[in-house]
Amino acid sequence: MNNPNPMEVILWTLRRGEGDVVNLYNYLSGLMQISTGGNFLNFGYWDDSTKNPVDAQTNLCNMIKNMSELDKTRHVLDAGSGFSEPAFLWKKSYPDVTITCLNINKNQLKSASKHKIHGINFLNSTAVKIPLSEDSCDRVIALESAQHFRPIQDFISEAKRVLKKEGVIILAIPVLSKQSKMNIFKIGILKFTWSSEHYDIETIKKTIQDAGLRIIESKLIGPNVYLPLAEYYIQNRQSLRQEILKRYPSYVENILFKSMLKMKQAAENHTIEYIIIKCTK
Numbered sequence: 001m002n003n004p005n006p007m008e009v010i011l012w013t014l015r016r017g018e019g020d021v022v023n024l025y026n027y028l029s030g031l032m033q034i035s036t037g038g039n040f041l042n043f044g045y046w047d048d049s050t051k052n053p054v055d056a057q058t059n060l061c062n063m064i065k066n067m068s069e070l071d072k073t074r075h076v077l078d079a080g081s082g083f084s085e086p087a088f089l090w091k092k093s094y095p096d097v098t099i100t101c102l103n104i105n106k107n108q109l110k111s112a113s114k115h116k117i118h119g120i121n122f123l124n125s126t127a128v129k130i131p132l133s134e135d136s137c138d139r140v141i142a143l144e145s146a147q148h149f150r151p152i153q154d155f156i157s158e159a160k161r162v163l164k165k166e167g168v169i170i171l172a173i174p175v176l177s178k179q180s181k182m183n184i185f186k187i188g189i190l191k192f193t194w195s196s197e198h199y200d201i202e203t204i205k206k207t208i209q210d211a212g213l214r215i216i217e218s219k220l221i222g223p224n225v226y227l228p229l230a231e232y233y234i235q236n237r238q239s240l241r242q243e244i245l246k247r248y249p250s251y252v253e254n255i256l257f258k259s260m261l262k263m264k265q266a267a268e269n270h271t272i273e274y275i276i277i278k279c280t281k
Contacts, residue, residue, distance in 0.1 A: 029083075029108070031256065034243045035233065041082040042144040043174065043274070045221060046228035053232060060172065061086045064143055067217065067278055068170050070094045073138040077102060077162060079127045079155070080145020084112035087120055095119070100137075102127060128154035132162045140169045147173050147197050152204075156211045163281060169213065171277045174225075176200040177270050201275055208279050217278040225274045226267035230260045 032041055036053035044056025045063055070076065070090055074097065078087050081101035091099060102123045103109050109122045125131050127142070127149045140159040142149075149155040159169050178200050201220075208215060233240065237257060244253045266272045 030247055031244060031252065034247070035240055035256070039083040039085040041085075042172070043225045043229055045224050047224060050228070053229065056229070058089065061089050061143070063221075063276065064141060064170055064172055065090050065093060067219075067276060068139050068141060068168060070097055070139065073097050075137050076100070076139040076141060077130070077132065077137045077159075079130070079140060079142045079159070080104075080148060081108075081112070082145070083108050084115075084120065084122070086141075086143055087112075088115065088117065091117060091120060100132070102130065128158060130158045130162055134161055135164045137162045138164055138167050140167070142170070143172045144174065146171050147175075147199065150197065152197065152199065153207055153211070156207055156213070160211055160213055160281065165281060167280065168216075169279050171204070171208075171279075172274070173199070173204065173277075174272065174274050175204060177273045178202065201273060204275065204277065208277065213279040213281060215277060215279045219276045220273055221276065222267060222270075222273040226263050226272060230264035230267070233257070233260045234264070 029041060033039060036044075036057065038054040038057060040054065040057035040061065042057050042060055044050075044053055044058075045060040046056045047059065050056045050059060064086070068076075071094060073094070076087075076090070076097055076099045078084070078099055078101045081087060081103045082105075084101045084103075087099045087101050091097065096119075098119050098121070100121045100123055101109070101112060102125055103112075104124065104126050106124055109124055113122050123131065127145070128151070140163055142155070142159075146152060146155060156169075163169060176198055205215060205218075233256075241253050241257075244256070263272070
């Protein structure tokens, strides 16, 4: 994608319609690839053994794999699959599992489909109207994607519809600690790189329960997500900036840097959290 003017990027971020999200990700996914060194499009989970963002992102994918109990699974729907890097990782551990990667972004699907891995299928569709039959999936996973689905109630309803009776839905989603206009304003420039809906924890839980689903496990992992990611970028800014400027204008990197500073502040103030929720019918 050619470099859009700054106003276009701002409008995509503020409107956040499906087309805007696609445009934004087509433009900014390269920024995340440069910053992290891989094709995973998630914030990652950092622990004492984590050396870089790809390690952290792999950790998060493995957490989801274990929480999903993919060893008991035949068909997984990965909703909002990005470049399908998590699916490739899961498939290595469980080669007999069939994974359908659903993504509204055609460019990402086209890139992922070049891998031609048996048992991984690609579906270009919105996640709020899933073109799969009822009771067809053992697992529905939304790894850092559900915050983009509007309205999220429709996605939860669709996930429930395609889920088998004993199936499981897993959401990994960045959230506000609690809902208030003050928290929205406290995010500040972070809104421009956390370009999604800003749901709070209770809203997500209530939406799941109102759909008739039962939450069987939840984990708050924010301290292992935001602070170490922000600190990594801040500490390595000079070298990362040099690579970013090869593809992006300087204002984009400046926004990213300021956003990382705001991410660190918001995490320290407990304004933002990250929740993984496991639920079933």
